[in-house]
Amino acid sequence: MTMKLDRRQFLLGTTALAAAAGISPAFAQEALRLIFWGSQARADRTYGVTDLYAKAGGPAIEGEFLAWNDYWPKLATQTAGGNAPDVIQMDYRYIVEYAKRNAIAPLDEFVGGALNLADFDQDQLDGGKVDGKLYGISLGANSVALMVNTVDFEKAGVELPGPNTTYADLTTIGEAFKSKGVGKAVIADGSVSEPMYENWLRQRGKALYTADGKVAFDEADATEWYKLWADLRAAGVCVTPDDQALDTGPLETTMITLGKAAVIPSNSNQLVAFQAINKDKITIANFPRIATDAPGGHYRKPSMFFSIGGTSAQKEAAAKFLSFFVNDQDASKVLGVERGIPCSKAVREALAPTLDEQSQIALNFVANLGPLLGALPPSPPAAAGEIDASLFRTLGQEVGFGAKSPEQAGPELVKGATDILNRAA
Amino acid sequence: MTAPAVEASVPHPGGAVYQSWWSRVWQNHAPGYLFLIPWLIGFLGLTIGPIITSFYLSFTDFDLLTPPEWVGTANYVRMFTADPKFIASMQVTLTFVLFSVPLKLAFALGVALLLNRGMRGLPLYRALFYLPSLLGASVAIAILWRQLFAGDGLVNDFLSVFGIQGPSWISNPRYSLWTLIVLSIWQFGSPMIIFLAGLRQIPQDMYEAASLDGASRWRQFWKITLPLLTPVVFFNAIIQTIEAFKSFTPAFIISAGTGNPINSTLFYTLYLYQEAFGFFRMGYASALAWFLLLLVACFTAFSFLTSKYWVHYDD
Known part of the structure; x- marks a missing residue:
């Protein structure tokens, strides 16, 4: 009796394995992998945008999110294993380290093409640069x-x-x-x-x-x-x-x-x-x-960035997704100001009237810091x-x-x- | 099934010398090893492999992102000459081991003695007392502990009944380690079960003889129970000491991985984890891990060496 059961489980298992082996290469060609840290609320908003992107005809995106403390070991391990995701949420604190080790890719070649940053705030753009090259796209300004x-x-x-x-x-x-x-x-x-x-x-x-x-x-x-x-x-x-x-x-x-x-x-x-x-x-x-x-x-600092994995085989597709994430007005309505104030002027103007009271307060606070603001400090040492x-x-x-x-x-x-x-x- | 056996009994052309231990082992145990293969693969790939790798890494500088760089014994030298946090974490861990192990064993023995008096519903009590050990290293218990010993936690609510205003136990460096020691003592279930089994082994006639000679219960405990229980005490002490050195989860949860307040709960394992996964110094963390292994090995060896003076085997 038990023998039968075991054999059936074994068969089931091997079938599943074979199926997975057959299917996964097909997926790998299409889907982009995305990793970010944050809460469930952030995940809901982020996945809302990936759904929008899929509806708009973009590739599927396999997301994964972790708490801040767990995120960095995981990302470092994946990077060390040559298995880094295509789109990586990056922090001001780590961007230099990752950029210098080519763990994230410079994005300059995509700007103007796949990546539209036409009305992006200059200070937020500069915040994502390491040694003059663009490595991170700010997902929002905050203070x-x-x-x-x-x-x-x-x-x-x-x-x-x-x-x-x-x-x-x-x-x-x-x-x-x-x-x-x-x-x-x-x-x-x-x-x-x-x-x-x-x-x-x-x-x-x-x-x-x-x-x-x-x-x-x-x-x-x-x-x-x-x-x-x-x-x-x-x-x-x-x-x-x-x-x-x-x-x-x-x-x-x-x-x-x-x-x-x-x-x-x-x-x-x-x-x-x-x-x-x-x-x-x-x-x-x-x-x-x-x-x-x-x-x-x-100072207005980039709350966090999206970067592209240095070993990603789909940098161009990833850049397109980044562009959608920061420029699409419907996407911005899903995201709100949870990652900070959007850096595109057009997006900001479209978003402002739709925000609830608390989000308005946050937006106005960052917009009206005026004389209290100073220059963005250089990115901190590793x-x-x-x-x-x-x-x-x-x-x-x-x-x-x-x-x-x-x-x-x-x-x-x-x-x-x-x-x-x-x-x- | 019979065919190989027949074949084996036929003398090999090469004679008895050729019939080496290897072919004997192979013929006798081949099916066993075949069945062991899945486990062997796991053991070699997931246990031995990483252990050897970590030994190599302990002589390198490795941050996961760039390839390891050979630094010789620099990691070990730094540990002993230039790392105050190594010393601090060692102090915390040794304090924890020194207090939690004897107290836990004493408590476990006490409860085992009580339960050994043949009361009704013994299996129920045994299961109840064992429960904390099952939940022991879990995250849920550590979180519960946090709630119990917080400033406005249950413990202080209880104390306030007697007009005592307790401090915030977990967030005060004077008490935080003690809350973890108490947590460890509370998980006395597994040594208790082993003590209970040991107590059952003691022949009843010894107690009868002793009470005929007029020995009190107290005297019987010291002269009969404890000496005959020393092998079990020894076993429990070794197991619990190793467990205590390895203790990680409670401190990690209660201090959210920081070892704070003021490094008072910075267990050695927690410091090792911080170095490895907080600051990406895999090489240094590997060196720390190997030192811990050496330390635990020394403790165990020392216990075995001294055991002949105080452990009495019943033969």
């Missing part, structure tokens, strides 16, 4: 931004943060929060937020990294950064280190979603996602200023991710929990970052 819980500010009877709100004002807001019994901190502990540190450095006329990939801030900068947050922590303006350590990355564990703070640092395109998981109404604002006469430190994950956040926690003083942590940050950069070089 760092504060997520602000409006209900808490109403309760405290203070104005929402705006272009002129300074770090010093946070303390005043904190007093209002306490006297009105809001019952939470004003802001998350920004000392462990690399984007917030970068913004603060840019307001001081500094930067995280130089164009040739060296540390661009000094010990005094870093020490003052840790002191700034030590004071906010002592005054109860920012959350306790125990609470901050609960934030492990996903939106669900952020201080605003957990109800520990009214304000957190984030990115403008994430307003939609934050509103989806928060009951209170959320809005966005620029990062706090060090002084109202200092530069704002913001080891920047490691410096953030294994040094910057740990040092911030050590100061937070009192294991180190700001005066110790400042020099350690500079030295540690320099060591990691030297090791990677």
Whole structure:
């Protein structure tokens, strides 16, 4: 009895294998492979566009999506195995590394042909260049931004943060929060937020990294950064280190979603996602200023790119799909501003009236940053991710929990970052 | 089936010398090896192959995107001379092993002794106590632990009944490792089952003789139960120590792969994972892996060497 069953399963299995072997080459000729990171919401939108593309007569697209942390090992493994997808979602942090190793292909030869970038924003185009060649097509512009819980500010009877709100004002807001019994901190502990540190450095006329990939801030900068947050922590303006350590990355564990703070640092395109998981109404604002006469430190950055795999056999077809993705107006209505503000002027104008309120806020925020904007910094060195994950956040926690003083942590940050950069070089 | 046997019994022209062990093995075990082929392919291709490759990679610089580059012993030298995180992660792992293994074994033995008293519904209790081990290394349990020991988690809700305001256990560097040790102790099921089996092996007449001589239960435990159970203790200790060194999932889930707060849950395996898949240093990560293998091997060898002084075999 069991023998029969086994044989039948075996036969079934071999038939399926044979069928798969027979069919798959036919697929490989036609379909494009696409890989991206993101949430289910992003996947739904992305697959909505691939469906549109298939309806418009384009080739089928086999998509695959993963969470950010799982994405990079997977992509690196596929690339190492010579099996990289045709269309690859790429981040500003990794584009140089992938471009320099020919793991993604230069796209200049397709521009004007398969790839239409006629009314593409120049700054977004430049953001996708490495050594003067175009390697990534920006899927949207965004900027760092504060997520602000409006209900808490109403309760405290203070104005929402705006272009002129300074770090010093946070303390005043904190007093209002306490006297009105809001019952939470004003802001998350920004000392462990690399984007917030970068913004603060840019307001001081500094930067995280130089164009040739060296540390661009000094010990005094870093020490003052840790002191700034030590004071906010002592005054109860920012959350306790125990609470901050609960934030492990996903939106669900952020201080605003957990109800520990009214304000957190984030990115403008994430307003939609934050509103989806928060009951209170959320809005966005620029990062706090060090002084109202200092530069704002913001910049419009490409939220992410699409690149084409260096070994792809169908670069031209992939370029056509990219062109559709960023230019087609129906596609843009499916995508919304979930990946940032579209970079094509025509698409933006067609999209704006169809957006819901939160998406409008995000779009207007990025469009109206005006005087707070500065130049796009050079793409960070390859080891920047490691410096953030294994040094910057740990040092911030050590100061937070009192294991180190700001005066110790400042020099350690500079030295540690320099060591990691030297090791990677 | 009979044909090969007949053939084998016919003397080979080459004589007895030619009838080497290989042809004997082949004739006697060929069907066995044939059936083993699928497993052998998996074992060689998916286990031995990668192990040998990782040994080679541990002497290289390899970032997945570019071909490995030979660097000699540089990875090993760096580990011992210039890597504070290696030391930190080693401390975390050793602390974990040193506390979780004895505590877990003591707990497992305690429960096994209770269950061994011939109570009603024993299979049910045994299954219930074993359940956490089945769920043990799962992601779901680690997430549950996160919820239990968070600042506003169940544990603090319980403590607040007694007016105690507990800290956020998992996100405070002082306690975070201990929540993982407690998690490990909670998964005492498999050593408990083995202890139970061991307890059943102890002859009942020894206890009878002891109680006739007036030995108390306590004395019986120390003089009869424990000495006769030492082989089982030894086995459990080795298995659990290896498990503890390899422990990865709970720390990975609870700290979201960071080993934070302040590297307090940066297990050695987690650090290895970060180096490999976070920062793409496959060569260095391979070196870390080989050192772990060596360390576990040394621990096990040491245990075997000392075992003759405290493990009593019943013969």
